[in-house]
Amino acid sequence: MSSSTNIEINHIHDHVFLGSAHEENAKRTLWVVALTVVMMVGEITAGYITGSMALLADGFHMATHAGALGIAAAAYGYAKRHASSNRYSFGTGKVGDLGGFASALILGMVSLVIGVESVMRLLQPTEVQFGTATLIAIVGLIVNIVSALLLGHGHSHDHDHGHHGDNNLKSAYVHVIADALTSVLAIAALLAGRYLGWVWLDPVMGIVGAIVIARWAWSLMGVTSAVLLDQTDEHVAEEIRELVEKPGDATITDLHVWRVGPEAHAAIVSVLGEATANAEIIRERLKPVHEVSHLTVEFRPV
Template structure:
């Protein structure tokens, strides 16, 4: 084997995109189209029928369309620049950046919806319940179809033979889109309940009250996604994977880990730097071979 061939065999790329990257990108585009159409219908109907619950659902769907648009762009950007040498560990975390941006915008929108809903509670105005209910039901149907489209690509887990670690391929870009649809479906249900209560029971206060409830749901979802994506963007360690590495390396008793860094570089890919004393590099590499989550491993012998 020539020197060039040996070098080629040892080099590797830094493409850490999820296995379902292309499929998830296509599903997201379909949901963007569905959502954009329904968003316009719900906002227009909310204004025409003077329903805060319907407007809240429509504006949430508007942010949902925007977030899905960001998700679609993130998939495209990550794929296009996956092999670029500009990014040390590839573009596997672009989706987490998009998810964080989406969560941040949703948090702001939740505050806006809550503010307007409280204002409607203090100063009620008439609502055309029948027409608004029909639009809300159609919106819920769109949410259900969108959830079915995105659900196939959401948070699939699998086990690896050879060790006990149960690893999930967590695509936070897809997760942001999926949770957005689920939260949107919930606000649609709240809107329908409010409109029916107002029409048949005379509870006009229920419409803005459900607007407040929807805002709280959106805010909670936003915080959850913001927390998880920020953790990835800040290279938080995977404690379960770190514990597994320590067990495999130090288990036989002839090696000691002096320094260990484990962080996520893609939906199903981690990078690790292991500083060890007491054993050879080849020995440590062999012990860590079963840990398939580690796509980029650096072993330092001291």
């Protein structure tokens, strides 16, 4: 059997595939964790002082978000510390996706808890201190808006530069947006309950919020699980096929394209070709594919 494999060995390259805004996003996430924890403590304290179960429930709800945001912050730290470790064949660029998936699971559980509690309160209405609860909800909304602005800058930076996005940052951003949504719905329901007597609107808004948050969580789980399972990026794969395959010259026999970081893909391209082609020629053809940061080319002559 005649076969030939050309491997590029003229330089040693690393496997650090962290996003270009890794440090900045990590700092933003830590600030949001701090704000969330402060707000959580304030709501739980106010709940005990006023005897408001609504505030206590929202305080513990904030605690779950603080935990999820803490996971996001920890993921940034872990990815940076082990970025050059030989334990990880393709670096730690996907640690953020793992953190994002874990956060999405927590977000899904939060939506379930909110939904169940809202249904129970719809069936068994409880007394609500509308004035105090509204004030705390407004403060919570302000904290969420500040947090969203902190994270939103980095989130929009990815899209503006055409990146696939930092799913760890995206998960943190979705958490604070979900909190902001529940605050807006709570304020609307509390005002309606106080001035219109629509006590039933509070749990109804809770159910609506739970459904919206569950959809966000499901969407985020889909995006992050695709990365964790090395789903083929069809756009990049198709571009590689168009650049490599030439009639009577080269044919791709095996192709693997997967994401290894927020802004990086890896590709393994196996090519069967005529004498007019070789591994170096294939590499030259693939230089325009800027998404690929780690390329392995196997070339076999016909």
